[in-house]
Amino acid sequence: MTDKPDRRQVRTKQLLYDALMGLIEEKGVDSVNVTDIANRANLNRGTFYLHYRDVPDMLQQLKDDVFESVKSRFLKLDFQEAMAHADRNEIYPPSVRIFEELARHARFLRAMFGAMGDLSYAIRFRKLMTKQIFEKVDFLPNIENPPVPRDYVIAYMTSANFGMILHWLECGMDKTPEQMTRIMMKIVNYGPLVSFGLREAPPGSMK
Incomplete structure (x- = not known):
């Protein structure tokens, strides 16, 4: 049971990653914001901020x-x-x-x-x-x-x-x-x- 949160985190980060990639491919790295990523991943902004400070931080990681x-x-x-x-x-x-x-x-x-x-x-x-x-x-x-x-x-x-x-x-x-x-x-x-x-x-x- 203890590994469930880890799997959930991995899945969430994968959703964020997929959203980021799709957005970069569509409109470029400089035009992506947190709201775009959260909406594309069907997650709320708060979930994004559990993992990253902002889009540049996500990209840098x-x-x-x-x-x-x-x-x-x-x-x-x-x-x-x-x-x-x-x-x-x-x-x-x-x-x-x-x-x-x-x-x-x-x-x-x-x-x-x-x-x-x-x-x-x-x-x-x-x-x-x-x-x-x-x-x-x-x-x-x-x-x-x-x-x-x-x-x-x-x-x-x-x-x-x-x-x-x-x-x-x-x-x-x-x-x-x-x-x-x-x-x-x-x-x-x-x-x-x-x-x-x-x-x-x-x-x-x-x-």
């Missing part, structure tokens, strides 16, 4: 929860392991877990990253990816006069990978996390020209 859950998956990436898997043409499981986590929060991320969402939230994710790539490639040797400066390569990788994630979410996740991992692996390893089919891939590399 959701944004932080989703960000931290995805970040925890990024922290498990190991570029050396990923490269070894790519050399063997094998799926790298931690990358799959990232796409699975993104899929779990797909509706929220689409709303936040969309035209009526919160640009600063997209920038927050992009900075996370940039930071992780910078930190994870420390094992690479510092090459004097590299063909392209490292920071530009990382900027390209970050923008390209983030763009792929956005496209995947916007397309309704028409590829599985495993398929997305393999697509990303191919593009990172062999570049867009090979991925487009404009250049030949190394033998056995594009299975």
Whole structure:
């Protein structure tokens, strides 16, 4: 019997969440107020205030929860392991877990990253990816006069990978996390020209 209030709270927060998402998708994040959410969820305003101070507080809690859950998956990436898997043409499981986590929060991320969402939230994710790539490639040797400066390569990788994630979410996740991992692996390893089919891939590399 003691778990009933918890289940009720979970259900109430889910109703509030669904209402918020629907309203953001309809009229944008900046136009939603407490009355809108309460009415859409068929709850009174007092119930809303049992869980959140206001709409910005609700949004911030959701944004932080989703960000931290995805970040925890990024922290498990190991570029050396990923490269070894790519050399063997094998799926790298931690990358799959990232796409699975993104899929779990797909509706929220689409709303936040969309035209009526919160640009600063997209920038927050992009900075996370940039930071992780910078930190994870420390094992690479510092090459004097590299063909392209490292920071530009990382900027390209970050923008390209983030763009792929956005496209995947916007397309309704028409590829599985495993398929997305393999697509990303191919593009990172062999570049867009090979991925487009404009250049030949190394033998056995594009299975």
